[in-house]
Amino acid sequence: MHSDVAALLAVQDDDVAIHELEKQLAELAPRVSAMAAERDKALTALEQARHAAESEEKRRHEVAERVAQHRAVQEKNQSALNSVTSMREATAATAQLEQSKRMIDEDERELAQIGQRLVEANHLVDERERTAADLESAQSQARASLAADQQKLEAQLAEARRVRNEKARAVPRTLLTRYDRIRSRKRVRAVYPLRGQSCGHCDTMIPLQRRSVMSGTGATEICEGCGVMLYASE
Numbered sequence: 001m002h003s004d005v006a007a008l009l010a011v012q013d014d015d016v017a018i019h020e021l022e023k024q025l026a027e028l029a030p031r032v033s034a035m036a037a038e039r040d041k042a043l044t045a046l047e048q049a050r051h052a053a054e055s056e057e058k059r060r061h062e063v064a065e066r067v068a069q070h071r072a073v074q075e076k077n078q079s080a081l082n083s084v085t086s087m088r089e090a091t092a093a094t095a096q097l098e099q100s101k102r103m104i105d106e107d108e109r110e111l112a113q114i115g116q117r118l119v120e121a122n123h124l125v126d127e128r129e130r131t132a133a134d135l136e137s138a139q140s141q142a143r144a145s146l147a148a149d150q151q152k153l154e155a156q157l158a159e160a161r162r163v164r165n166e167k168a169r170a171v172p173r174t175l176l177t178r179y180d181r182i183r184s185r186k187r188v189r190a191v192y193p194l195r196g197q198s199c200g201h202c203d204t205m206i207p208l209q210r211r212s213v214m215s216g217t218g219a220t221e222i223c224e225g226c227g228v229m230l231y232a233s234e
């Protein structure tokens with residue numbers, strides 16, 4: 001094998017390793033976004049529970065105010081009844097008093113229902129606060145471990161790229177450019193040995209004359225079938 005080809009194969013080995021590291025690094029990203037989505041979901045659920053509890057609280061306040069108004073009316077009706085001077089007035093005042101009493105009873109039933117719903121709504125808020133807090137503590141550990149993995153991979157990548165570029169200096173410029181161009185077409189490997197009379201990648205037959213040149217001079221040839229760079233390995 002020609003020394004240029006040997007130097008190129010060493011670069012290719014490094015590129016394959018670099019590709020693997022890049023893949024591992026890229027795989028971390030979906031884990032990060034999955035965690036963010038899970039956290040958003042928990043926080044949205046918490047927000048909804050808080051909003052529901054606030055609505056019940058507001059409703060309770062409104063009904064309590066209404067009770068106070070109805071009680072004032074009731075007191076007025078009571079004093080009206082106390083100062084009646086005729087049977088007709090007494091009948092009318094009694095009817096009004098009974099009506100305001102009914103309204104207050106109704107308000108109080110509603111207040112009791114709201115109180116019950118408020119207890120449930122507050123329980124839900126507590127529960128979702130705990131869920132969100134548990135998730136946050138679990139995620140902060142996971143995030144730290146992901147960040148450590150990421151840093152480690154980035155350091156390995158930087159070193160692998162440095163070594164690769166060092167080795168690439170031993171490869172003639174034109175050969176390296178051709179190799180890089182083939183790899184840029186989303187190929188992990190660009191250089192393959194001849195396998196018998198055929199391309200080692202796609203099995204397309206290579207004419208005898210071209211094979212003779214390759215084994216005689218150590219030159220590389222582009223496969224017409226798949227576009228990879230071929231060399232004679234013997």
Ligand SMILES: [Zn+2]
Binds near residue numbers: 203204
């Ligand atoms: Zn081929």
